[in-house]
Amino acid sequence: GQNIDQPTEMTATEGAIVQINCTYQTSGFNGLFWYQQHAGEAPTFLSYNVLDGLEEKGRFSSFLSRSKGYSYLLLKELQMKDSASYLCAVRDSNYQLIWGAGTKLIIKP
Amino acid sequence: ETGVTQTPRHLVMGMTNKKSLKCEQHLGHNAMYWYKQSAKKPLELMFVYNFKEQTENNSVPSRFSPECPNSSHLFLHLHTLQPEDSALYLCASSQQGGTGANVLTFGAGSRLTVL
Numbered sequence: 238g239q240n241i242d243q244p245t246e247m248t249a250t251e252g253a254i255v256q257i258n259c260t261y262q263t264s265g266f267n268g269l270f271w272y273q274q275h276a277g278e279a280p281t282f283l284s285y286n287v288l289d290g291l292e293e294k295g296r297f298s299s300f301l302s303r304s305k306g307y308s309y310l311l312l313k314e315l316q317m318k319d320s321a322s323y324l325c326a327v328r329d330s331n332y333q334l335i336w337g338a339g340t341k342l343i344i345k346p
Numbered sequence: 347e348t349g350v351t352q353t354p355r356h357l358v359m360g361m362t363n364k365k366s367l368k369c370e371q372h373l374g375h376n377a378m379y380w381y382k383q384s385a386k387k388p389l390e391l392m393f394v395y396n397f398k399e400q401t402e403n404n405s406v407p408s409r410f411s412p413e414c415p416n417s418s419h420l421f422l423h424l425h426t427l428q429p430e431d432s433a434l435y436l437c438a439s440s441q442q443g444g445t446g447a448n449v450l451t452f453g454a455g456s457r458l459t460v461l
Contacts, residue, residue: 270447270449279436279452279453280436280450280452281452282451285447287447326389332448333391334391337388338387
């Protein structure tokens with residue numbers, strides 16, 4: 238079967254750096270997505286990786302290793318507003334999106 | 347209005363009621379989706395419409411009935427629901443085809459409680 242694994246919950250301190258990991262086993266690979274979802278709000282698109290390596294967007298970076306079936310989302314200079322759930326999703330060979338259950342990130346002052 | 351809007355934001359219904367969820371997208375996208383989001387579970391794709399034609403139905407019970415009258419509007423008609431159907435129902439849209447990443451844009455969801 239197809240599977241996406243990410244930690245259920247993480248806690249970090251304001252101003253610090255946190256890395257949220259995502260490992261996947263899917264039938265083929267056509268890209269990996271990260272979304273952010275604040276409580277009671279819509280998931281919003283953060284990043285898309287289809288080739289190996291690091292994609293940087295301001296304080297957020299996303300890394301992909303297709304050979305290892307692994308990605309991470311790196312958040313720097315954490316702010317209280319970064320408290321949210323982070324969803325990892327992989328598009329498989331049939332262009333279906335396979336979703337992880339999300340990682341709830343709690344930022345403490 | 348911009349993006350994807352969903353109404354109502356909250357809905358409480360009994361198991362014998364009939365209600366509908368509405369979604370509207372203002373992005374000119376050609377595909378629309380219904381997802382179910384339950385606590386601590388992955389998003390579950392329910393239905394996909396492309397240019398008003400249903401292209402996917404993920405074995406969803408018939409008590410959920412989608413309707414897509416045009417490429418901007420999507421409804422989810424609900425009847426005879428069960429308490430386990432209580433969840434957040436998310437609508438999304440995207441531009442399928444071409445060379446883009448086909449990124450989904452989500453609405454804020456309709457929180458459904460079935461008593």
